[in-house]
Amino acid sequence: MQLLFISKTRKKSLSLTLGPLSLCLCFVISIVAGLLIFHAGSQFSLNLTRGSVEDLYAQAAPVWNQEIGIQQQMLDQAQEDASNNLDALATRLSKLQAHVMRLDALGSRLASMADLNEIEFDITATPGLGGPRPVKNDKSMKVNDFITALEQLNNKVQDRAEKLAAMESMLIDRTLQSQTIPTGSPTMDGWISSLFGERTDPITGKVEFHDGIDYAGKPGSPILAVGSGIVTWSGVRYGYGNMVEINHGNGYQTRYAHNKKNLVVVGQKVDKGQVISLMGSSGRSTGTHVHFEVISNGKAVDPKKYISLK
Numbered sequence: 001m002q003l004l005f006i007s008k009t010r011k012k013s014l015s016l017t018l019g020p021l022s023l024c025l026c027f028v029i030s031i032v033a034g035l036l037i038f039h040a041g042s043q044f045s046l047n048l049t050r051g052s053v054e055d056l057y058a059q060a061a062p063v064w065n066q067e068i069g070i071q072q073q074m075l076d077q078a079q080e081d082a083s084n085n086l087d088a089l090a091t092r093l094s095k096l097q098a099h100v101m102r103l104d105a106l107g108s109r110l111a112s113m114a115d116l117n118e119i120e121f122d123i124t125a126t127p128g129l130g131g132p133r134p135v136k137n138d139k140s141m142k143v144n145d146f147i148t149a150l151e152q153l154n155n156k157v158q159d160r161a162e163k164l165a166a167m168e169s170m171l172i173d174r175t176l177q178s179q180t181i182p183t184g185s186p187t188m189d190g191w192i193s194s195l196f197g198e199r200t201d202p203i204t205g206k207v208e209f210h211d212g213i214d215y216a217g218k219p220g221s222p223i224l225a226v227g228s229g230i231v232t233w234s235g236v237r238y239g240y241g242n243m244v245e246i247n248h249g250n251g252y253q254t255r256y257a258h259n260k261k262n263l264v265v266v267g268q269k270v271d272k273g274q275v276i277s278l279m280g281s282s283g284r285s286t287g288t289h290v291h292f293e294v295i296s297n298g299k300a301v302d303p304k305k306y307i308s309l310k
Contacts, residue, residue, distance in 0.1 A: 096154050180248045182227040182306045184272075186256055186292045187279065190217030193289055196302040202286050211300040212255070212293035213307075219288045221279040223256050226292075226306070231268045231276075240291065241283020244276050251298075257291035258283050 194202075194214035201208045225246055232253070233245035240257035244264060247253050260280025264270055281288045294303040 096150065096157060180227050180229060180250060180252065182248060182252055182254050182294050182303070184224075184226050185215070185307055186223050186226055186254075186290055187215045187217055187221055188224070189221045190215035190279065190290065192216075196300075196304060203284065212257075212291050213303045214289045214291055215279075216287065216289040217279050219278075219280060220260060222275040223259060223277040223279055223290050225270045225272060225274050225276050226254055227252070228272045229254075229270060231264045231266050231270060234262045234264055234266050234268075236282070239284045241285060242277065242280065243283075246270060246276070251296055253295040255291070255293040255295070257293075258285045258289060260288075 192213060193216040194210060196210060196213055198207055199210045200206070223244075227246070227248045229246040229248035229252075231244060232247045233243060233255075235242070237243045237257075240255070242259040242262050243255060243257040244259065244262050245253060245255050256277055258279075258281055259277035260282065261278045262276070263278070264276045270276055277290075279288055279290050285291075292303055294301050294306055
């Protein structure tokens with residue numbers, strides 16, 4: 001193969017003859033040179049692209065980090081809200097359980113006081129509930145709706161508890177009325193020796209007002225409480241000797257005086273018919289008897305009408 005080179009002025013020319021080997025060598029050199037040029041261009045483009053990506057990342061990274069921080073805060077807040085909601089639910093559930101336990105106790109007491117048998121009223125039995133399956137698809141209750149429903153239920157339970165407590169108080173009043181109002185005689189073995197009202201004083205001989213009824217009897221005879229109540233006095237009082245005073249509530253008090261011995265102490269709860277003392281003649285007395293008084297709202301009244309209620 002012959003190559004001819006001509007100058008611009010065409011005054012000189014140069015010819016070059018290439019053989020097969022030279023021609024192959026030139027071809028290989030051309031390919032290598034092309035690959036080198038391509039590689040150099042690729043590296044340049046890669047470096048240029050990498051620089052652009054790094055610049056883009058440098059600009060976008062703060063924005064991404066800020067967005068990630070906001071999302072993390074939102075997630076933390078959601079977790080905190082969920083925890084607070086659970087705590088609120090647990091607190092309200094605890095209060096509701098306490099109210100339910102109180103209702104159970106009230107229901108049991110009311111059933112016992114009203115003499116309801118287990119068939120009529122069983123506080124431990126689950127009420128009968130049921131019905132056909134709904135046609136529409138069921139849906140779950142949302143947390144806010146659940147909290148609202150729980151609060152409404154808690155208010156209803158508290159309201160029912162207050163009403164049951166009022167009913168219990170009424171039943172107690174009716175049940176204990178016969179036990180607290182003084183009725184009957186303070187002794188089973190004595191007899192009336194002096195009535196309520198004006199009389200001739202057995203010691204001075206003068207006309208004086210007698211605030212109670214005297215029951216004469218044998219020494220040591222049992223003295224009975226004519227109503228349930230709390231002992232507010234048990235000891236010696238001037239003129240009364242050994243005396244027991246009982247507060248029955250509703251403004252009623254009873255006194256048992258001139259006892260040989262008191263068998264109860266202050267603050268003790270006594271039941272109707274309980275022996276509280278033994279008949280004697282202590283204090284201002286002429287013989288063995290018990291001076292019995294009934295006081296209503298701070299004023300001594302005739303015990304006779306209460307004795308007749310027995």
